[in-house]
Amino acid sequence: MTDTDTDLRVPPRKKGLTRRQKRGLSRGVQYAVFVAAVVALAVTADWDRLRNQFAQKDIARQMFPDVITLALKNTVLYTVSGFAVGLALGMVIALMRLSSVRPYRWVAGLYIEIFRGLPALLIFVFIGVAVPLAFPGTEIAGGTYGKVALALGLVAAAYMAETIRAGIQAVPKGQMEAARSLGFSPARAMVSIIIPQAFRIILPPLTNELVLLFKDSSLVLFLGVTLEERELTKFGRDLASTTANSTPILVAGLCYLLITVPLGFVVRRMEAKAQEAVK
Numbered sequence: 305m306t307d308t309d310t311d312l313r314v315p316p317r318k319k320g321l322t323r324r325q326k327r328g329l330s331r332g333v334q335y336a337v338f339v340a341a342v343v344a345l346a347v348t349a350d351w352d353r354l355r356n357q358f359a360q361k362d363i364a365r366q367m368f369p370d371v372i373t374l375a376l377k378n379t380v381l382y383t384v385s386g387f388a389v390g391l392a393l394g395m396v397i398a399l400m401r402l403s404s405v406r407p408y409r410w411v412a413g414l415y416i417e418i419f420r421g422l423p424a425l426l427i428f429v430f431i432g433v434a435v436p437l438a439f440p441g442t443e444i445a446g447g448t449y450g451k452v453a454l455a456l457g458l459v460a461a462a463y464m465a466e467t468i469r470a471g472i473q474a475v476p477k478g479q480m481e482a483a484r485s486l487g488f489s490p491a492r493a494m495v496s497i498i499i500p501q502a503f504r505i506i507l508p509p510l511t512n513e514l515v516l517l518f519k520d521s522s523l524v525l526f527l528g529v530t531l532e533e534r535e536l537t538k539f540g541r542d543l544a545s546t547t548a549n550s551t552p553i554l555v556a557g558l559c560y561l562l563i564t565v566p567l568g569f570v571v572r573r574m575e576a577k578a579q580e581a582v583k
Contacts, residue, residue, distance in 0.1 A: 360549055364550055364551050379563075386452060398465040401465060402472060415465075419458055428524070522535060
């Protein structure tokens with residue numbers, strides 16, 4: 305074999321990292337950076353000052369059982385009532401959004417754009433201040449509980465309406481056609497066939513909305529509440545002011561997690577089951 309033939313051979317491939325090795329190296333670097341950041345935070349933080357300000361056991365004990373029997377109970381009541389109002393109103397808005405009547409669609413679209421664009425705080429202020437001024441002598445049924453349910457419901461309905469609309473449109477059109485062929489009226493087919501299937505689709509995002517409402521219930525303090533109507537945030541802030549310590553705020557936050565973490569787990573399980581059903 306001549307030197308010329310040797311020169312015409314394909315040059316040997318350069319040795320280097322494979323794609324899998326590069327991914328492994330990148331992942332290792334990310335883990336190392338994360339561990340370094342955690343260690344740096346642990347070393348530089350003043351844990352004694354944090355413990356004195358946020359972890360006073362004596363102050364935490366003073367919060368029980370009222371933080372559960374009063375504050376957490378009120379938070380749950382506010383959230384559930386707001387969710388119920390939002391779901392009912394959201395269903396109406398969603399059906400108006402899908403209506404063949406243009407004014408219904410315009411009104412529903414305007415409502416969604418306004419209440420999704422406004423901060424929830426402004427809605428609470430509107431319910432607590434503007435409504436009594438606009439309608440003197442008018443009282444919202446249920447007192448503070450009714451006001452919170454209405455405020456949370458108005459906010460939640462704008463988001464739920466779009467979620468419900470998407471769920472209804474996700475149901476195959478053949479379901480409506482099959483129901484009509486069996487003699488169902490459009491309204492009966494929607495209530496009996498379409499909406500139940502839509503709710504199976506939208507259950508995870510609706511549960512996410514419940515978690516958001518649970519946190520938004522803290523805005524009740526802007527309505528002015530009595531001692532017996534306080535929710536977790538108001539309860540924690542009042543005790544923090546009285547004791548000049550932030551331990552009540554931390555305990556209130558942990559109580560929120562008692563509800564939101566299990567709900568988050570439920571949402572993930574439902575989403576996983578929905579993906580398995582699709583496969």
